[in-house]
Amino acid sequence: MKILVVGGAGYIGSHIVADLCAKDNEVFVFDNLYSGSVKNIDKKATFIKGDINSEEDLNNVFKNKFDFVFHFAALKAAGESMEVPENYSKNNISGTINLLNAMIIHDVKKIIFSSTAAVYGYPEYLPVDEKHSIMPINYYGYTKKVIEEILNWYGKLKGLQFGILRYFNAAGYDIQGRIIEREKTTANLLPIVLECAIGKREAIKVFGDDFDTPDGTGIRDYIHVNDLATAHLKAMEYLSTNDDNLLLNLGTGYGYSVLEVIKMVEKITKKKIKYSIVDRRDGDPAKLIAISNLAKKKINWEAKYSDLETILTSMWELYRKFQD
Ligand SMILES: NC(=O)c1ccc[n+]([C@@H]2O[C@H](COP(=O)([O-])OP(=O)(O)OC[C@H]3O[C@@H](n4cnc5c(N)ncnc54)[C@H](O)[C@@H]3O)[C@@H](O)[C@H]2O)c1
Numbered sequence: 001m002k003i004l005v006v007g008g009a010g011y012i013g014s015h016i017v018a019d020l021c022a023k024d025n026e027v028f029v030f031d032n033l034y035s036g037s038v039k040n041i042d043k044k045a046t047f048i049k050g051d052i053n054s055e056e057d058l059n060n061v062f063k064n065k066f067d068f069v070f071h072f073a074a075l076k077a078a079g080e081s082m083e084v085p086e087n088y089s090k091n092n093i094s095g096t097i098n099l100l101n102a103m104i105i106h107d108v109k110k111i112i113f114s115s116t117a118a119v120y121g122y123p124e125y126l127p128v129d130e131k132h133s134i135m136p137i138n139y140y141g142y143t144k145k146v147i148e149e150i151l152n153w154y155g156k157l158k159g160l161q162f163g164i165l166r167y168f169n170a171a172g173y174d175i176q177g178r179i180i181e182r183e184k185t186t187a188n189l190l191p192i193v194l195e196c197a198i199g200k201r202e203a204i205k206v207f208g209d210d211f212d213t214p215d216g217t218g219i220r221d222y223i224h225v226n227d228l229a230t231a232h233l234k235a236m237e238y239l240s241t242n243d244d245n246l247l248l249n250l251g252t253g254y255g256y257s258v259l260e261v262i263k264m265v266e267k268i269t270k271k272k273i274k275y276s277i278v279d280r281r282d283g284d285p286a287k288l289i290a291i292s293n294l295a296k297k298k299i300n301w302e303a304k305y306s307d308l309e310t311i312l313t314s315m316w317e318l319y320r321k322f323q324d
Contacts, residue, residue: 001240002026004066004108006052006099007073008045009036011183012114012170015229016070018042018178023233030061031073037181052095055102062106068236069103069111071096074143077187078118081140092143097150104158110239112163112232113151115144117221117251117288119166127221127253127291130166137283148247155245163235165228168251168290172224172311173318182318190222193261194315197269198323204273206258208280211287217258219287221251224305224314234299251290252303264308268316 008017008029013036020027027045032052041047050057052073074092075081081088096113103111118141120132136142154160171190173179183191195201209216231250238246256264262273295301305311 001067001236002028002065003068003070003236004028004030004061004064005045005070005072006030007036007071007114009033009038009041009047010072012167012225012228013070013072014040014042014179015174015225016072016232017045018174019229019233021045028061028064028066030057035184037184039181040179042178052099053090055098058098058102059105062102062108065106066108067110068240069099069108070232070236071099071111071113074114076116076140078138078140079187081138081143085139088139088143092140093146096147100150100154100160103160104154109159110161111151112165112235112239113147115148115164115166116141117166117168117249117290119145119148122283123285123288126287127251127289128249129291130247130249130294161239161243161245163239163246163248165231165235165246166249166290167228168221168223168249168288170225170228171222172226172305172314175226175305175310175314177317179318182322189220189258189261190312190315193265193273194269194312194319196273197265197271197316198319200322202274204262204275205278206262206275207278207284209259209277211280213257213286215257215259218284219255219257219289221253221255221289222306222308222311223251223303224311226305226314227303230304231295231299231301234301238299246298248295248298249290249292250295250301251292252306253289253291255287255289256308260308261312264312265316268309268312269320
């Protein structure tokens with residue numbers, strides 16, 4: 001298949017590109033390199049530098065006749081989205097509308113869109129399934145909710161067929177070692193703890209140790225990026241052989257606390273991680289865990305590499321190369 005991967009130089013996209021190339025697809029990566037790295041793009045893929053905010057860039061890339069689009073390009077920092085929502089409107093909403101309109105113009109009808117657990121907002125029950133109400137509590141989550149709604153409309157009005165995949169916390173690096181650059185900036189817990197292990201950070205802040213969890217720190221569902229990649233390929237296969245759309249959570253049904261993460265990093269890296277307990281952040285739930293039964297049922301997917309030790313070992317294999 002001839003596939004366009006928008007945002008394919010990024011953390012998750014580059015893993016999917018590697019798997020798509022390994023299966024002999026003809027892959028084009030379209031990315032403005034805001035946060036992505038060319039070095040992480042599989043050599044078999046064709047890289048085209050461009051921006052989803054430019055209709056001209058999009059029209060140029062769509063001169064190639066694609067069978068399928070994956071859309072990873074977005075800004076993704078929830079905290080930042082509350083400070084500069086206008087950047088998130090432009091990139092995540094307007095940019096995605098440009099992409100969808102270009103698909104319509106060029107008669108490309110199948111897309112997989114990266115959505116997020118942030119669309120659910122504060123969990124009303126656990127584990128969170130796809131029927132949970134959609135009430136984002138940050139602007140980032142809201143931008144994804146808007147695009148999910150537009151996809152539903154474009155599906156009805158324009159015959160666009162889509163897969164919406166709501167990831168929980170993507171983590172880990174390629175187990176086969178095909179990814180060589182780590183994320184440059186990230187606000188996520190696991191990379192931050194590993195940055196402590198390699199001496200790039202002094203210490204980490206743990207936001208609250210008085211939650212209703214066994215050790216008092218927040219519990220999150222981490223999903224290995226290789227498991228995410230497998231889900232994307234299976235979702236593509238589903239959309240290629242069925243007429244309906246997909247809306248799936250991608251999580252493990254299990255969670256790890258902040259202190260469990262720190263202890264596991266200490267075990268794997270044999271480094272002491274300094275941390276301090278500070279106040280809770282607004283809106284942080286004690287626990288956020290997904291159930292992915294629908295993904296099992298619809299695309300026969302379940303996580304294989306998403307236990308904490310496998311995730312952190314795969315990250316350490318990469319991070320250790322950047323030690324001070
Ligand atoms: N990382 C996670 O834990 C997580 C969780 C849920 C959802 N998501 C979603 O998954 C997707 C991929 O996330 P990621 O972690 O790989 O992020 P990332 O920042 O590593 O990747 C995004 C890629 O898109 C590119 N990009 C950004 N704006 C662009 C634009 N205007 N035009 C062209 N390219 C642009 C960036 O250069 C980068 O290569 C995002 O949509 C994100 O919202 C990520």
